[in-house]
Amino acid sequence: MTNKPVIILVIPQLGENIGMVARAMLNCGLTELRLVNPRDGWPSQSARDASSGAIEVIEGAKLFESTADAVADLTYVYATTGRPRDMVAHVVTPKKAAVEIHEKAAQGQTCGILFGGERSGLNNDDVALADAIVNVPLNPDFKSLNLAQAVLLLAYEWYQHSDDTPESYLEINDSQPVSQGEFNNFISRLEKGLDQGGFFRSPDMKPVVMRNIRNLFQRAQMTEQETRTFHGMMVALKRAGLEIGDIDKLRD
Incomplete structure (x- = not known):
């Protein structure tokens, strides 16, 4: 992604918090801090220690004397704040901000996201430098995020916007999904065993029951291995003298 x-x-306070921010950033593929x-000054060993290996973010961090200097080369800036401000501003959710950032990136623009210090957040002068405000929809009775949580939330929404991970999938490790031929063979063998065991008490219902x-x-x-396991189970039951569907014998 470009x-x-x-x-x-x-004005972040603790080096540990900066380190955790770096960790959150790299989790979502962001590297420019x-x-x-x-x-507490910079560089910071406590930030490095708390980054859990996100050293490239820590080592690449750039230091600025003012917020204005830090955003001077950016084309669009978002300020994160949970407090109402006495100003007219474009306010977006993190999800909407993520969409906009991707759209602007496609146009060659570079965006930045401002986060205030742990104690009081951004002041009005900092917010005034931004083109839009990001406000996170949270419990109105309790909107308390630490610095790394706030960064992770925004970074995650940005990352998810272009992520193509399936919403759901089957983890089968080294096995393979069973082929239709193997599956049909298993169903045919099961049907034969059920038929021999008298499972189908009504011949007219047999097609419906087998479909179910x-x-x-x-x-x-089912995977190939799971199908082989079921084949083995049927063989073992037959070897034990149990007819598939003979509930009375299975209960004994």
């Missing part, structure tokens, strides 16, 4: 958003921390007057059984196993999305 023209990734820049994360800008304005800018720091405006970090209270087939659907049951299809929903399980």
Whole structure:
């Protein structure tokens, strides 16, 4: 991805929090971090230690004396704040901001996201430098995020906008999904065993019952190994003298 958003921390306090921000950024593929007057100075060993390996973000962090300097080369800036401001501003959710950032990146623009210090957030002068405000929809009775959480939330929405991970999938490790031929062979063998065991008490209902059984196993999305396991189970039951469907014997 090109023209990734820049994360800008304005007067962050603890090095540990900067390190956790770096970790959150790299989780979502963001690497450019800018720091405006970090209270405890820079570089910071505590930030490096708290980054959990996100060293490229820490080592690449740029230091600025003012917020205006930190955003000077950007074409569009978002300010994150949960407090109402006495100003007219374009306010968006993190999801909408992510969409806009991708749209602007496609046009060759570079965006930045401002985050205030841990104690009081951004001041009005910092917010005034932004083109839009990002406001996170949270419990109106409790809107408390730490710095790394706030960065992760915005970074995650940005990352998800272009992520193509399936919403749901079956983890089968080294096995393979069973082929239709193998599956049909298993169903035919099962049907034969059920028929021999007298499972189908009404011949007219047999097609309907077998369709239901087939659907049951299809929903399980069986693998080749699981199909072989069921074949083995049927062999073992037959070897034990149990007819499939003989409920009375299975209960004993």
